[in-house]
Amino acid sequence: MADEPLVLGIETSCDETGVGVVRGHTLLADAVASSVDDHARFGGVVPEIASRAHLEAMVPTIERALAHAGVAATDLDAIAVTAGPGLAGALLVGVSAAKAYAYALGKPLYGVNHLASHICVDQLEHGPLPEPTMALLVSGGHSSLLLAPDITSDVRPLGATIDDAAGEAFDKVARVLGLGFPGGPAIDRLAREGDAGAIRFPRGLTGPRDAPYDFSFSGLKTAVARWVETRRNAGDDVPVADVAASFQEAVTDVLTRKAIRACRDEGVDHLMIGGGVAANSRLRAMAEERCAAAGLTLRVPRPGLCTDNGAMVAALGAEMVARGRAPSALDLPADSSLPVTRTHVAAAH
Amino acid sequence: MLLLALDTATPAVTVALYEAGRDGGAALAASDEIDARRHGELLLPAVDRVLSEAGRGLGEVTGLVVGTGPGPYTGLRVGLVTAEALGAARSIPVHGVGTLDALAYATGLDEPFVVATDARRKEVYWARYADARTRVAGPAVDRPAEIAGEVAGLPAAGAGARLYPEAFTGVRDDLPAHVSAVALGALAAERLSAGQPLPGARPQYLRRPDARVPTGYKAVTRT
Ligand SMILES: [Zn+2]
Numbered sequence: 001m002a003d004e005p006l007v008l009g010i011e012t013s014c015d016e017t018g019v020g021v022v023r024g025h026t027l028l029a030d031a032v033a034s035s036v037d038d039h040a041r042f043g044g045v046v047p048e049i050a051s052r053a054h055l056e057a058m059v060p061t062i063e064r065a066l067a068h069a070g071v072a073a074t075d076l077d078a079i080a081v082t083a084g085p086g087l088a089g090a091l092l093v094g095v096s097a098a099k100a101y102a103y104a105l106g107k108p109l110y111g112v113n114h115l116a117s118h119i120c121v122d123q124l125e126h127g128p129l130p131e132p133t134m135a136l137l138v139s140g141g142h143s144s145l146l147l148a149p150d151i152t153s154d155v156r157p158l159g160a161t162i163d164d165a166a167g168e169a170f171d172k173v174a175r176v177l178g179l180g181f182p183g184g185p186a187i188d189r190l191a192r193e194g195d196a197g198a199i200r201f202p203r204g205l206t207g208p209r210d211a212p213y214d215f216s217f218s219g220l221k222t223a224v225a226r227w228v229e230t231r232r233n234a235g236d237d238v239p240v241a242d243v244a245a246s247f248q249e250a251v252t253d254v255l256t257r258k259a260i261r262a263c264r265d266e267g268v269d270h271l272m273i274g275g276g277v278a279a280n281s282r283l284r285a286m287a288e289e290r291c292a293a294a295g296l297t298l299r300v301p302r303p304g305l306c307t308d309n310g311a312m313v314a315a316l317g318a319e320m321v322a323r324g325r326a327p328s329a330l331d332l333p334a335d336s337s338l339p340v341t342r343t344h345v346a347a348a349h
Numbered sequence: 350m351l352l353l354a355l356d357t358a359t360p361a362v363t364v365a366l367y368e369a370g371r372d373g374g375a376a377l378a379a380s381d382e383i384d385a386r387r388h389g390e391l392l393l394p395a396v397d398r399v400l401s402e403a404g405r406g407l408g409e410v411t412g413l414v415v416g417t418g419p420g421p422y423t424g425l426r427v428g429l430v431t432a433e434a435l436g437a438a439r440s441i442p443v444h445g446v447g448t449l450d451a452l453a454y455a456t457g458l459d460e461p462f463v464v465a466t467d468a469r470r471k472e473v474y475w476a477r478y479a480d481a482r483t484r485v486a487g488p489a490v491d492r493p494a495e496i497a498g499e500v501a502g503l504p505a506a507g508a509g510a511r512l513y514p515e516a517f518t519g520v521r522d523d524l525p526a527h528v529s530a531v532a533l534g535a536l537a538a539e540r541l542s543a544g545q546p547l548p549g550a551r552p553q554y555l556r557r558p559d560a561r562v563p564t565g566y567k568a569v570t571r572t
Pocket of ligand 1: 139141
């Protein structure tokens with residue numbers, strides 16, 4: 001058991017109700033119920049709609065994951081759940097369900113950090129993470145560079161976005177271009193037909209005096225909107241594919257440049273990329289090219305494991321059990337702003 | 350019949366273990382805490398405390414009873430998902446009982462009255478009853494002033510009625526302000542014993558989520 005713990009993981013920090021089952025580093029089931037379609041017409045995730053959907057999907061998704069994994073709930077070694085960060089009301093549904101299962105089954109409960117889970121999920125794809133791990137996490141909710149000497153107990157933030165998250169910038173630019181929500185996949189698709197060098201959009205926080213690992217995408221988003229509106233107001237056609245490609249190029253350029261610099265500065269010889277934006281094809285290609293040129297090994301999980309899911313939570317839970325970390329108490333709170341340095345919320349002694 | 354009852358639809362985090370036999374029933378243990386902000390933290394420890402105080406295990410429980418609201422959503426969901434998860438993990442049936450119905454049952458009144466809880470945003474969740482077991486109107490969510498004509502003079506229970514005495518003019522301090530899981534369990538036991546089926550654990554929100562469809566694209570540049 002100690003080496004290969006069987007763990008159920010629950011994730012409800014945003015709009016995906018995710019439940020995964022893993023045995024050590026092996027993925028047994030990854031069930032997801034998404035409410036993304038219910039949010040599309042609002043142009044973003046509506047917290048109350050997400051929370052209502054979590055309540056409806058929670059127990060059925062847990063049962064589906066257990067059935068798919070072919071394991072009985074009583075065989076589990078632990079239950080893990082995202083304790084934060086995320087939407088407060090959404091987190092609370094998963095945390096409450098996890099507590100009830102842990103209590104009813106008499107199993108230890110692990111309230112874990114969503115961001116650390118995004119890193120840890122790569123163990124299911126590419127085996128044990130090197131220590132330390134350098135991770136670039138990019139999604140609609142976060143954009144962070146993290147150094148993780150120990151994914152279960154020591155994750156250090158090197159930098160983060162000072163305004164919009166990378167995925168948020170994709171959503172906003174997609175709206176400017178009249179594409180739907182979520183914007184990431186739409187821009188990725190359109191950009192393939194465009195010229196990434198057509199327009200030189202600004203690269204935020206890349207000056208010699210800027211914070212080397214922080215990000216800023218708000219200025220870029222505004223620059224794209226200005227550029228498009230100027231064209232439209234002049235009555236000119238907007239080359240949407242070129243705009244999408246040039247915008248995407250600016251985002252991925254900054255992300256990969258800073259991530260590689262962090263690896264070099266910290267003497268880490270590989271880079272892990274996770275989060276929903278890691279599914280972006282241009283980011284994956286550019287990261288591969290630049291990591292190869294810099295002599296770094298790149299680790300990116302498959303797109304289904306980059307977006308929010310329960311398997312990543314189970315993966316971190318399994319690592320907690322394997323390393324003998326202390327479980328959480330039954331009064332574990334959902335913490336919408338849980339700092340990344342708190343990899344899990346252990347019971348107070 | 351051994352029922353584990355819980356309700357988190359209002360500021361009350363209430364849990365009870367209720368045993369019912371041929372000649373009536375009784376609560377074996379109960380826990381009542383009033384804290385509108387910590388439902389999620391308080392509920393499972395309260396369940397654990399109630400079971401151990403009663404000296405019973407979850408394995409002996411024959412049914413779960415959960416308050417289905419109406420109530421502020423975040424708290425309401427804690428109880429519902431907890432009951433459903435406990436039920437699924439141990440294959441115990443889960444029954445829903447309206448939170449206002451449980452509050453009404455606890456009054457023991459034999460005359461028409463009204464129950465109201467705080468719905469925030471200057472509104473109340475409310476229902477009218479012919480007696481402690483018979484709901485005749487509601488549940489609904491309204492501003493107290495809008496329903497004053499319907500509720501004035503009636504005996505009124507619940508924190509919502511106490512909050513707006515100008516509308517609930519018959520509010521009585523001897524009637525309960527908060528729902529108790531003991532009443533929830535007793536009402537469920539009475540209905541189940543009489544062969545009346547109880548609904549599942551479906552939330553009563555009564556309001557649509559706050560969300561607005563964006564009104565088109567807003568320009569960044571000014572023209
Ligand atoms: Zn995420």
